[in-house]
Each structure stands twice: as structure tokens, then as C-alpha cells.
Amino acid sequence: MKSFNTKLLRFIAIPLLAGGIAALLTTDSMKTFSALEKPALSPPGWLFPVVWTILYTLMGVSAYLIATSSAAPIEKAKALAIYTYQLAVNFLWSIFFFNFKWYFFSFLWIILLWILVFLMIRAFWKINRTAAYLNIPYLIWITFAAYLNIGIWILN
Numbered sequence: 001m002k003s004f005n006t007k008l009l010r011f012i013a014i015p016l017l018a019g020g021i022a023a024l025l026t027t028d029s030m031k032t033f034s035a036l037e038k039p040a041l042s043p044p045g046w047l048f049p050v051v052w053t054i055l056y057t058l059m060g061v062s063a064y065l066i067a068t069s070s071a072a073p074i075e076k077a078k079a080l081a082i083y084t085y086q087l088a089v090n091f092l093w094s095i096f097f098f099n100f101k102w103y104f105f106s107f108l109w110i111i112l113l114w115i116l117v118f119l120m121i122r123a124f125w126k127i128n129r130t131a132a133y134l135n136i137p138y139l140i141w142i143t144f145a146a147y148l149n150i151g152i153w154i155l156n
Contacts, residue, residue: 011067012060015087019056022091023049026098033098039151055138059087062124062131071127079123086116103153110146117142 023029030045066079090113097106117139125132 007068008061008064011064012057014063015056015059016053018087018091019052022094026094029094029098032101036152037155039148039155042148042151051141055141058134059083059138062128062134065128065131065134066124069127069131075123075127079120079127082116082120082123086113086120089113089116097149103149103156107146107149107153110142110149114139114142114146 030048033045033048063080063083066076066083069076089109093106093109093113096102096109117135121132121135121139124135
């Protein structure tokens with residue numbers, strides 16, 4: 001039982017760590033965000049870290065379910081590769097948006113992220129449907145974030 005918990009915790013820690021490092025690299029992000037003209041439906045800044053913590057935790061649990069599944073090793077490797085790519089693209093979006101203020105480029109980048117998350121869900125679905133379902137909120141949030149991103153680009 002101990003190895004189960006340790007392995008699960010490691011899988012959860014990876015996306016949380018990626019998100020934490022991105023937050024450290026974009027320390028003024030909430031200050032920047034509050035100064036921007038935002039589209040309707042923009043949530044308060046405090047909501048972002050709460051939502052991302054939940055989403056990163058769900059990502060970690062879903063990756064754990066894939067890694068520990070009985071699926072063929074090649075299928076697991078493909079699915080986890082897409083997971084890794086989307087996590088890297090997710091990490092870089094914050095830097096492009098907040099540090100460089102490349103709002104239109106960030107919008108294009110978030111579309112790439114959306115595609116990768118969709119492909120990840122599809123790959124996870126073939127292995128473990130629960131793992132796929134756990135990422136539906138992430139895809140919805142990325143869709144909403146793309147709306148905010150394009151709105152910020154247009155308004156600023």
C-alpha cells in the first residue's frame with residue numbers, strides 16, 4: 001500500500017511542481033492580470049490558483065491511472081508522451097502571456113494546448129475512461145482560458 005501512495009503522490013506532484021515553477025517565473029501575473037482590460041465573464045484573480053491546483057491534481061491522478069494500467073506498454077508510453085507535451089505547452093503559456101505579454105501568440109499557443117489536451121483525453125480514453133474523464137474539466141477550463149486570452153488581446 002505504501003508504494004501505491006508514494007507513486008500516486010509522485011504523479012500528482014509533477015504537474016503541481018510544473019504549475020508552481022510557472023507561478024514563480026511569472027510572479028507578477030496577478031498584478032499584470034488585474035491591470036488588463038478583460039472580457040465579460042472574467043473571474044477574480046484569486047480563482048486561478050484554486051482552479052489550477054485542482055486541475056493539476058486531476059492531471060496527476062489521471063496520469064497515474066494510465067501509468068499503472070494493464071494496457072500495452074507502447075500505448076501507455078504514447079498516452080503519457082502526449083501528457084508530457086501538453087504539460088510543457090501549458091507551462092510555457094504562462095511565460096508567453098505574462099512575462100512577454102505576447103497575447104496573440106499566447107492565444108495561438110493555447111489553441112495548441114487545447115489540441116494536445118483533446119488528443120491526451122482521446123489516448124487516455126482507450127486505456128482508462130476514468131483517466132480521460134478526469135481531464136474534461138481541464139479541457140473546459142482551457143476553452144474558457146482561450147476566450148479570456150483572445151478577449152485580452154482584442155481589448156489591450
